[in-house]
Amino acid sequence: MKPGYKKVKRMTAFMRINHWVVAICMVAAVVTGLYIGHPYYQTLIAEPAVDKYVMAWNRWVHLMAAIIFDVSSIIIAYLYFFSRFEKPILKILPTPKNVVEFFMVFLNLITFNRVKKFDSSHADSFNTVYFLIFHLLLAWMLFSGLQLYVHGLESGHSSIGDWWPAVLHLATDWTVPFTGGTYMDVRYWHHMSMYFIIVWVMFHIYYQVWRTIYWQEGDIAIVFGGSKFVKKD
Amino acid sequence: MDRRDALAKMFSAKGVRVNTNRGEAYYEKLRETMEKRLNELRQTPAATKMDIHKALDAEGLSRRDFMKWASAITAMLMLPASFTPLVAEAAELMNRVPVIWIELQDCAGNSEAILRSDSPTIDELILETIDLEFNETLMAAAGHQAEAHLDEAMETFKGKYICVVEGSVPIGAGKEWCTIGAKAETFEEHLLRVAGNSAAVVAVGTCATFGGVPAASPNPTGAVGVQDIVKGKPIINIPACPANPANITGTIIHFVLTGQIPELDHLNRPKFAFGYRIHDNCERRAHFDAGEFVEEWGDEGAQNNWCLYKMGCKGPMTFNNCSIVRYNSGTNWPIGAGHGCIGCSEPQFWDKYAYERPMADANIKAPTGGVEKSVDEFGLGLLTAAGVGIAIHAAVSVAAGKKDEE
Ligand code: HEM
Ligand code: SF4
Numbered sequence: 001m002k003p004g005y006k007k008v009k010r011m012t013a014f015m016r017i018n019h020w021v022v023a024i025c026m027v028a029a030v031v032t033g034l035y036i037g038h039p040y041y042q043t044l045i046a047e048p049a050v051d052k053y054v055m056a057w058n059r060w061v062h063l064m065a066a067i068i069f070d071v072s073s074i075i076i077a078y079l080y081f082f083s084r085f086e087k088p089i090l091k092i093l094p095t096p097k098n099v100v101e102f103f104m105v106f107l108n109l110i111t112f113n114r115v116k117k118f119d120s121s122h123a124d125s126f127n128t129v130y131f132l133i134f135h136l137l138l139a140w141m142l143f144s145g146l147q148l149y150v151h152g153l154e155s156g157h158s159s160i161g162d163w164w165p166a167v168l169h170l171a172t173d174w175t176v177p178f179t180g181g182t183y184m185d186v187r188y189w190h191h192m193s194m195y196f197i198i199v200w201v202m203f204h205i206y207y208q209v210w211r212t213i214y215w216q217e218g219d220i221a222i223v224f225g226g227s228k229f230v231k232k233d
Numbered sequence: 234m235d236r237r238d239a240l241a242k243m244f245s246a247k248g249v250r251v252n253t254n255r256g257e258a259y260y261e262k263l264r265e266t267m268e269k270r271l272n273e274l275r276q277t278p279a280a281t282k283m284d285i286h287k288a289l290d291a292e293g294l295s296r297r298d299f300m301k302w303a304s305a306i307t308a309m310l311m312l313p314a315s316f317t318p319l320v321a322e323a324a325e326l327m328n329r330v331p332v333i334w335i336e337l338q339d340c341a342g343n344s345e346a347i348l349r350s351d352s353p354t355i356d357e358l359i360l361e362t363i364d365l366e367f368n369e370t371l372m373a374a375a376g377h378q379a380e381a382h383l384d385e386a387m388e389t390f391k392g393k394y395i396c397v398v399e400g401s402v403p404i405g406a407g408k409e410w411c412t413i414g415a416k417a418e419t420f421e422e423h424l425l426r427v428a429g430n431s432a433a434v435v436a437v438g439t440c441a442t443f444g445g446v447p448a449a450s451p452n453p454t455g456a457v458g459v460q461d462i463v464k465g466k467p468i469i470n471i472p473a474c475p476a477n478p479a480n481i482t483g484t485i486i487h488f489v490l491t492g493q494i495p496e497l498d499h500l501n502r503p504k505f506a507f508g509y510r511i512h513d514n515c516e517r518r519a520h521f522d523a524g525e526f527v528e529e530w531g532d533e534g535a536q537n538n539w540c541l542y543k544m545g546c547k548g549p550m551t552f553n554n555c556s557i558v559r560y561n562s563g564t565n566w567p568i569g570a571g572h573g574c575i576g577c578s579e580p581q582f583w584d585k586y587a588y589e590r591p592m593a594d595a596n597i598k599a600p601t602g603g604v605e606k607s608v609d610e611f612g613l614g615l616l617t618a619a620g621v622g623i624a625i626h627a628a629v630s631v632a633a634g635k636k637d638e639e
Contacts, residue, residue: 054524
C-alpha cells in the first residue's frame with residue numbers, strides 16, 4: 001500500500017460474488033431474451049431433431065438466469081434492511097444529510113471533479129440511489145418475466161406443485177393492467193425495460209471507471225478485492 | 234380442505250385452471266340440480282316445432298352421431314362421462330330456451346360461422362333448434378313487425394331468455410351514427426333495454442366482448458364491449474373472430490343444464506374453452522422448440538410445417554381452444570392452414586396482436602408517443618443517446634476535468 005493511504009472495506013465477499021453472478025446472468029438474459037423476441041440465427045442446420053432444441057435451450061438459459069436473479073434479489077432486498085455490513089436503506093432515506101450528499105456527488109460528476117465536497121471513502125447516497133434504480137428495474141423484469149412464464153402453466157400444475165403457478169398469479173397478475181391491459185403489453189414492456197437496464201449498465205461501468213481515474217482512490221478494485229484506498233487525514 | 238388447498242385457492246383466483254375432480258358428493262349434487270332443471274324445462278311448451286331429432290334426420294345423421302357429439306360436449310364442459318345422457322337431453326330441450334340475438338356494430342360473422350357451412354355440424358344444428366325469438370339476419374319479419382315481435386318476446390319471456398349480443402357498442406362521439414328502428418334507438422339504449430329483462434347475457438365474438446375491430450385505434454365510434462355497458466347481469470364472453478360454434482353451444486348447454494353460467498376467467502370467458510394456451514397445444518410446437526421457423530410465405534420451412542412464430546404467430550400470448558377443437562367440425566384452424574395465430578380472442582387484438590411479425594419487430598407507437606418504431610429501434614436509439622452522453626462527459630472530463638492529486 002502506498003504510504004499515506006489507508007484501506008477501507010466496501011464490499012463483503014458475498015456482495016462481490018453476487019455482483020458477478022448478476023453481471024453474467026444479465027449478459028445471458030439479454031442474449032437469450034433477444035433471441036426469444038426475434039430468433040436471430042438461422043437453424044436450417046442439417047441436423048435431425050434429436051438434439052436440436054435451439055429455442056428450448058435459449059429459453060432454458062433465460063429462465064435459469066431469471067431464477068438466479070430471483071434468489072439474488074430476495075437476498076439483496078433483505079440486505080437493504082438487515083445487512084450487518086452497511087444497510088443501503090440508511091443511505092436512501094431522504095434525510096437532509098443524504099439529500100445534501102446526493103447533490104454533492106452529482107455536482108462532482110457534472111463539474112468533472114472540480115468540486116468534491118463529500119467523503120468518498122464510504123458508500124455515498126448518489127451511488128446507492130443509482131443502485132436502487134437498478135434493483136427496481138430488475139424487480140420489474142422479474143415480475144413481468146414471471147407473468148410471461150406463468151402463461152405456460154395454464155393447467156395450474158407445475159413440476160414442483162400447484163402452489164407455484166398460484167403464487168405467480170398472485171404476485172404478477174397486476175402487471176397486465178399496469179402495462180395496458182393485454183399480455184402483449186407485458187411482453188412489450190419486458191422487452192423495452194431491457195434497454196433501460198442496458199443504459200443503466202453502460203453508465204454504471206463508465207462511472208466506476210471515471211471515479212477510479214479522477215478520484216485516484218482505486219474504486220474499481222472494490223468489486224474485485226472488496227476495498228478501496230483513501231488518503232489518511 | 235387442507236391448508237395447502239386453501240392457500241392455492243386463495244392465490245389462484247385468477248388462474249384458468251378448472252378443477253375436474255371435485256369428488257362424488259359434488260357431482261351427485263350437480264346431477265340433482267340438472268335433473269330438476271331439465272324436468273322443469275320439459276314441462277314448458279316447446280316454442281318451435283323444430284327439434285334436434287328432426288334436424289338430425291334432415292341431415293342424415295344418426296342417433297349414434299348425436300351421442301358421440303354429446304359425449305364430446307360432456308368432456309369439453311369437463312363433466313364426468315356419466316353426464317352424457319343429461320347433456321343429450323339438454324340438447325333435446327334446447328327448443329324450450331328462448332334466445333334473443335341482437336346485432337350491434339358487427340359483420341354478422343358469428344352468425345355466419347354458425348349458419349353458412351355446407352354440411353352443418355351438430356353444434357350448428359343445435360343452434361338452429363334453439364328457440365330463437367329474434368335475430369335480424371334470420372327472421373322474416375321486418376320494420377314495425379320485427380319491433381313488435383321483439384317487444385312481445387321480451388315481455389313473454391321476461392327474466393328467462395338469454396340475450397346474445399354480436400357486435401360492439403359505440404358510445405363515443407359517433408354513437409348517433411348507429412341507430413336501430415323507427416325511434417332511432419342508439420345501440421347502447423337497444424342493448425340496455427334487451428339485456429335488462431334477460432336471465433343472462435352472452436357476448437359472442439370479439440367485438441361484443443372487447444370492442445374488437447371497431448374499437449381498433451383510433452376507434453372513431455368509441456366502441457366498447459357489452460361488459461362495459463351492461464351491469465348487474467351475469468355476462469359470459471365468448472370472444473374470437475368468429476367465435477367457435479362449439480364454444481357457443483357449450484356455453485348455452487351449460488346454461489340449459491344448470492341454469493348457471495360456467496366457471497369464468499378474469500375476462501369473463503368460460504374456462505372450459507379459454508383455459509388453454511394456443512402455443513401449448515399447437516401441432517407446430519416441436520418446431521418452435523427446435524428453433525425451426527418459417528421465414529417467408531412458401532419457403533422451405535413453410536413446406537415442412539415449421540413454426541410460424543417469425544411470421545407473427547401470437548399463439549404464445551393467446552388463450553383459446555382452437556388448437557384442440559378447431560373449426561368446421563375439426564377440419565382445420567388457422568395455424569393448421571399455415572397462417573400464424575392473430576390473437577383474435579384477446580382484448581385489443583387488432584392493435585396489439587394482429588400484425589404479421591413478432592412483437593419485437595412490429596412498429597408500435599413509441600412510449601414518447603412519436604413515430605411508430607419497433608421496440609428494438611427505440612431501444613437502440615436510447616442506447617445511442619446514452620452512448621453519446623457518456624462520450625461527451627468523458628471528452629470534457631479529459632479536457633477540463635481535474636484529477637485528485639496522488
Ligand atoms: C433482467 C434481465 C432480463 C432481460 C434483459 C430479459 C429480456 C427479455 C427479452 C428481450 C425477451 C423477449 C420479449 C419479446 O420481444 O417477445 C424476454 C422474454 C421472456 N422473458 Fe425475459 N428478460 C430478463 C429477465 C427475465 C426474468 C427475471 C424472467 C422471469 C422468469 C424472464 C422471463 C421471460 C419470459 C417467460 C419470456 C417469454 C419467453 C417465451 O414466451 O418463450 N425474463 N426477456
Ligand atoms: S405456430 Fe404459433 S402457436 Fe404454434 S408453436 Fe409456433 S408460435 Fe407457438
